[in-house]
Amino acid sequence: MKLQQIPHIDAFLSLGKILHSYSHGEVDTKSASLDSAIEKASQKNPWFTKDHCRQALSWWGECLTEDRITSWLSAYSLPVKNPKTVALVMAGNIPMVGFHDLLCVLLTGHKALIKLSAKDDVLLPFILGLMMEIDPDLTSKITYADGPFKGQEAVIATGSSNTARYFEYYFKDIPHIIRKNRNAVAILSGEESKEDLSKLGTDLFLYFGLGCRNVSKLYLPEKYDFDLLFKAIEPYQSLLNHHKYANNYHYYKAIYLMGNQAFQDREFVLFKEDTAIASPIANIYFEYYQDTASLYTLLNENREVIQCVVGRLGHPGELDFGQAQNPQLGDYADAVDTVEFLLKI
DSSP, X not given: OOGGGSTTHHHHHHHHHHHHHHHTTOOOXXXXXXXXXXXXXXXXXXXXXXXXXXXXXXXHHHHSSHHHHHHHHTTSOOSOSSOOEEEEEOOOSSTTTTHXXXXXXXXXXXXXXXXXOTTSSSHHHHHHHHHHHHOGGGXXXXXXXXXXXXXXXXXXXXXXXXXXXXXXXXXXXXXXEEEOOOEEEEEOOSOOOHHHXXXXXXXXXXXXXXXXXXXXXXXXXXXXXXXXXXXXXXXXXXXXXXXXXXXXXXXXXXXXXHTTOOOEEOSSOEEEEOSOSOOOTTEEEEEEESOHHHHHHHHHHTGGGEEEEEOSSOOTTOBOTTOTTOOOTTOOGGGOOHXXXXXXX
């Protein structure tokens, strides 16, 4: 497969260059409009801080390069012979989170019918507008759905575990990928350096921990010494300056105190021993393990709610510290190959 065979590849590569230049402080004609879009997005959704919006755009600026896209798509035969209309029900937990699905749809040659999340309906349409300026043909390939879907021949829907049941019923008669709630976990050995644990802080706290790839649960060896971990994450105390994050912190602290529940308070985040995988905002759950064999069995039993595993203890597919929110283009959500799905519909 040659790069030139990939539909709309020039638009994505041009977008990558724009975002790369912007994230590196290079001022051009697009900089002011990007600043304005980020400002509007952060005003519309307070969880989308300007720094987090820029972080998301910077990551895409690094991903949308000729080398990375070629490496990713070289194993597939593109484009599809019979393009279809694929409905995309997008999440809005972190900025631009639905862009990867759109990337897959357009690069395989399909049309996209997009249902935006109300939480992320500023930045993503702006970015798509930039792409349409570069490649006017995209105007016929991207449609927004304001009401019920019509004309879709397949669907990729991302939501909560509750909405997934609705999606499964509503889209039961067409090919679909339905995603539910997931979170990342980290396994510590107790031998990690402060640098390792500082990087883990990114996995824990980037985007306020709202991403499905954010670590919400720590697995720790028995008698784990929290001292080094607590020192390593001290720089994230500034999270408490964000009013919505602070509200969650104070709310759960009050709940634990009133319920006489044991927890460790770091003045901006609460650590609580709990068997659950998903922890609330401003909370990190932890659980002790006796041996890695038993732990890996436990993780396998919970694989339907775990997005990825961070650590260095040899768990299959584990990510190094600080890499949870830096997936490769081929690191598909829920380990379902989106491109393969789109090529088969």
